[in-house]
Amino acid sequence: MHDSQKEWVDKILAGDRRAIARAISAVESGEGVALLKGLFPQAGRAYVIGVTGSPGVGKSTLVEKLAGEYRAGGARLGIVAVDPTSPFSGGAILGDRIRMQRLTTDEGVYIRSMATRGQLGGLAPATHDVVTILDAAGCDAIIIETVGVGQDEVDVARLADVTVLMLAPGLGDDVQMFKAGVIEIADLFVINKADRPGAERVEQDITAMLSIAPREDVWRPPVLKTTATTGEGVSQVRKELERFRAFGGQNDLSLKRRREHWRARLLELLRQRLFQKVVAERLRDGTIDRLVQEILEGRSDPYSVVEDLVGKNP
């Protein structure tokens, strides 16, 4: 690493906001590998909290209140709001910014919005790296808000130490959720908009479902009710998050999570790198269209094309 890189790393480790912002931009544009290597040894201390749920359940509102709770305890905080770029919930970016405005003047909170680039739900490509940066920069907790649409919630669960699944009455998403099996990823259920009718119903449904299909590990996910707009119930969410953290440390749970996380991440990085190395550089300038045409015309088949590009399996 050259001196300027080293200086950059040191600034990030000291929590310098401009250096952090620059680092995030770098990893978002696919650069910053040298930087991440320098930061990685200092990361791994933050509590990474994933907050997911259908569009409009109140994730941003809750995250802001939760951040307030953590700040009151003196913790430094990172917030990553992953905004879907889909027409599904257009305006989410603006919404998040406005709702978290109160936090933007707080020096102890670092907020960043990221776009998923066309994916409907799930994570933005650089989310993992952004977490590493904020973690190394000394954030005690990092909250990641993602819009969950079915199976994509699994992405955030893999990255986070703990996953909060939010629901709200009247959104009709409970049935959809059971189908997708998303429920298994939740360490904590939060039924928001408890001020609205129907919250008890959702609570009963979740509790009933948890009793029929208990988790494999010993943690029993609590089901909490909140009214994020007034902040009611939010301190309980924080308490349960901390209880889970302590619990995960006592059992092998958090270690097991981290092991799974880095295994998946490693495979993903390998996949990316191998793809770039082997395929991307051989598929320049319309090569893919030419190959597709050959397949369509029966002059070749996809299996042979793949073998030609990357070689035969041994």
Ligand SMILES: Nc1nc2c(ncn2[C@@H]2O[C@H](COP(=O)(O)OP(=O)(O)OP(=O)(O)O)[C@@H](O)[C@H]2O)c(=O)[nH]1
């Ligand atoms: N009545 C009521 N409204 C709420 C509550 N929490 C949030 N809202 C409102 O619900 C709307 C959506 O809240 P957000 O916090 O933006 O929801 P979100 O899940 O972040 O939405 P996306 O990021 O677009 O998926 C806003 O108008 C909030 O004011 C609540 O507890 N009760």
Ligand SMILES: [Mg+2]
């Ligand atoms: Mg939001």
